[in-house]
Amino acid sequence: xxDLEIAIGGRSFTVxxxxxxxxxxxxxxxxxxxxxxxxxxxxxxxxxxRILLMAGLMLADKAAAVEDExxxxxxxxxxxxxxxxPEREKLEVAVVPPGLRETLEExxxxxxxxxxxxxxxxx
Numbered sequence: 001x002x003d004l005e006i007a008i009g010g011r012s013f014t015v016x017x018x019x020x021x022x023x024x025x026x027x028x029x030x031x032x033x034x035x036x037x038x039x040x041x042x043x044x045x046x047x048x049x050r051i052l053l054m055a056g057l058m059l060a061d062k063a064a065a066v067e068d069e070x071x072x073x074x075x076x077x078x079x080x081x082x083x084x085x086p087e088r089e090k091l092e093v094a095v096v097p098p099g100l101r102e103t104l105e106e107x108x109x110x111x112x113x114x115x116x117x118x119x120x121x122x123x
Contacts, residue, residue, distance in 0.1 A: 001017065002016065002017060003015070004025055007033060009046075032052070032056070035054075039051060039055060
């Protein structure tokens, strides 16, 4: 088992962990130290047990708040997921009347014939 040197509240500790878990231990120690640092700054020199207890309680309070928020979000998600699905909107697509294409082609042909007739007169 690897032994790591960690610092919490300005004090060093040697802690063992499973191989490959070192980065998790360092991360946890950094979180605990972040909670202990303000305590040491405010109250001065405290016994190790007191620093660790207070820092641990502060982290536990944060964890409880996160768990409560997670629980609330899960309830909200469950409520949203249990709502009935809204009815899909029906879209009406205009249908091109039969024979419209032929009519438009006929109009276009007449317009071209008229344009050609006007061009002939102008020349």
